[in-house]
Amino acid sequence: MTIEKRPNATADKNAPTQAPRVPAVERDRGPKLPGPPGVPGTERFRLLAYVKQESMVRVDKRPDETVLTWPHLLRAEFLMALLISVLLVVASVFIHAPLEEMANAGVTPHVAKAPWYFLGLQELLSYFNATVGGVLLPTLYLVGLAVIPYIDRSPYKAARDRKTAWVFFMSLMLGGLLITLIGSFFRGPGWNWVWPWDGIYFTL
Amino acid sequence: MTHLPTYGEVPGAPVGEMSRRSFMRRIFWVGAGILSIEFLAGTLNFLWPNVRSGLGGKFTIGTAADIASTQPTWTQGQPFGFSKARVFFINVPASEALVGGSNETVADPGANVLALYRKCPHLGCNIPPLCDKSHWFECLCHGSKYNIIGEKRAGPAPRGMDRFAVTVTDGVYGIDTSAIVAGPPIGTATFDPRDTTTIPHCAA
Amino acid sequence: MTFPGPGDLMRVVRESSVWRSLFRQPYPTTSRTRALAVMNNVFLHLHPVRVKKHAVRYTYTFCLGGVSFFLFLVLTVTGVYLMFFYVPSVTRAYQDILSIENSVAFGTFVRNMHRWGAHLMVLTVFLHMIRVFYHGAYKPPREFNWVIGVVLLFCTLWLSFTGYLLPWDQIAFWAITVGTQMATYAPLLSRESSFILLGGVEVGQGTLIRFYVMHVIAFPLIVAILLVVHFWRIRKDGGVSGPV
Ligand code: HEM
Ligand code: FES
16 A cells, blocks of 8 residues: 555656745655666555555455545545535425514413424423423533443444344433423423424424 | 663651642642632622612502592502502402402501512413402412412412512502412411312413 | 637636645545645645545444534534624614514525524434444543533534524524523522523613624633634544444
8 A cells, every 4th residue: 555656757847947845744755666677667665654654565465345535535525515514405495494473571472492403402401390390301411421431331333242232322322312302292382282293382 | 871861759748647739739720629619609699680670679559549439449459550560569458359259348458458569470471350250360370269369279370379578658569570479378267268179260 | 820728718717826835746536646635735734645545434323423513614604694793782682683574685595504404414413423323433532522522512502502592483483491490400609600690680782782792702712612623633633433
C-alpha cells in the first residue's frame, strides 16, 4: 500500500516556470527507487513522512484493508449530505412548520404537550410521583447512559457475544420509544387516553 | 573527555516535608480551584433574575367595594379573577357559604381572603374559573382538582394551589407576587372534604 | 490563427501565484496528491489520509454521526439567516415570525428547514448512539468518547428545547411551561433552579431572552467545542471502530 506510482510524466506539462513551492513532506521523502529499466517516470518512492512501514521488502504482505479518504470516504460523505439536503429541501417546501396564535399566559390550550422528545418524560410523569418521574428517572437515564462503558467491561464487541447488554440497552431504548409514542399519539385533552383514529393531538 | 554540563544534585524533599516544587504546585491548583468556585458563584449571582415588573412585582387590587363593583358575584363567593397577577382572589367566608349552600353574601371579608395563583402546581397549566358543577377548581390539563380555598382534592398535582401574600392597608387589597407561597400539602382538608367520586366534574 | 480557449484561461489561473499560494499541488488525481490534499487541508484533515475499508460502507455507520454533524451545520446556517429578522422580545417575537413567513423572501422555507432539521437531528443523534452501542464502540479505548457523546445528546435536546420557545406562540409557550415545570420537582433547590432558568416566576420576557442566548450562542458554541473533542478522539482512538 505504501508504494505508489509517481504521477504520470504528462502531468508535468502544466508545471510552473518558477521554482515550485515544495511542501515539507516532499522534501522529507525518501530517495527514489528506479522503476523498470528504460521506462521513464516510473520511479517509486516511499512517503517516509507519514506512512509507517516495517521494511521495504515485506515477506508476509497482508491484504490491504484500507482505502484512501479522497475519494472513497469523501464521496460517501458527499452523497449522504446530498441525500439529506434533498430530503430537507423537499420537506421544507411542502410541509410547513406549525405556528398558532400568539402566546397567552391566561389561556391554556386544551392540549398542552412538551416537544415530542419530552413526551416520554411527560408520560412517565403520569405514572410516577413527579420527583421520581420528572427528575430522578431522567437524570438516572442520562447518567446511566454515560457510565455504560465503565460498567460493561466485557471485551466482546459483536452483538451476538453481548446479548445481555444488547437486550438491556434495547429495552431501555424501545421502552423510551414506546412511552414517547404513547405520549405523542395516544394522549389528548386532560392527558386522557385517545385512540389515534379518534383524534391526534401532536405538533412537531 | 567532554563533560556534560551539570546543574548540581537535585535534592529530594526532606523526609516528612514537602518539596518547594510540590508546595508551589499545590498552591497553584488550590488557587485555581478557589477561583473557579468564585467564578461559578459570581456567574449564578449575575444570572439571578432581577424582576422589576410583570409577574414578580406588587399589585394593588382595590377595596372590597371596588371588586364588587366590577364583579358583584364576588360577595356571593365567586372567585374574582385578577388577571394582572394571575390569581383568583377569594372572599373566603362568602365562598364557604357558596359551597355550603347557604348563599350568604359577605360584602367585606376583611383580611379573610386568599390570592390563589392560577398556575397549576402540577405542570403549570392555567387553571380555568371555578367549575359550577363541583364548586372546585379543575385543571383541564391532567385533571388536578382543588377546593375553593385551593386545597388539593384529586389528580396528579403534588400540593394545593400556590398563593401570594395579600396585604390590606386601609381596606385596600394588595398582592405581592415576588414570592410564591407553596400550596398546602396533599391531604390537607380544612374545608369541603367531599369525595371526588360523589360529585359531578368539569374535567375528566 | 488560434484564439485562447477556456483551457488556456484555466492554465493562466492555475499558474498564477495567487492560485499556487492557495493550493500547493495540482488537482488531486493520483494517490499521492490525494493523500496530500487530505493532509494539507485544514477541513479535510479532520480525516486520516486512509480509512479502514469497512468504515466507508454505509451499512457500518449508516453515516449517522456524519449526518448529525451535517445537520448541525445546516442548522447553524439557517439559524443565522433567521437571526436577521428575529427580535427576542415578547411583543415582537411572534410578529417577527409572521413577517418571516409572509414578507421575507424564502422566509418560510428557511424557517421550515430550521425546524425540520432540528427534529431530524434529535432523531439521528439517538440513532447514532444506538449504532455505536450495537458495535460495542464504547469499549476501551473509546469509553470517554461515549461520555462526550452523552453530553452531546443532552446539548442537542437542550438546543432543540430552547429553540422551541422562540416563536412565542401558544404551542411554544405551553410546551415550555410544561417542560420547565418538570424542573421544579427536583428534590433540592427546585424553586431556585426554575427561577434562574425562567428568569422569573413564570415563562415571560426573562425566559425568552435567556432561552434565546442559550439557543443562538451558548449551546452552539459548547456543541462545537465538544464536537472538536469528539472528532479528535475518534482519530486518536484509532479511527472508527470495527469491523466486529
Ligand atoms: C451532536 C451529536 C453527535 C455528532 C455530530 C456525532 C458525530 C460523530 C461522528 C461523525 C462519528 C464518526 C462515526 C459515525 O459517523 O458513526 C462519531 C463516532 C462516535 N460517536 Fe458520535 N456524534 C454525536 C453524538 C454522540 C452520542 C450521543 C454518542 C453516544 C452516547 C456518541 C458516541 C460516539 C462514539 C463512541 C463514536 C466512535 C464510534 C466508533 O468508533 O465506531 N456520539 N460521532
Ligand atoms: S397542569 Fe394542571 S393537572 Fe397537570
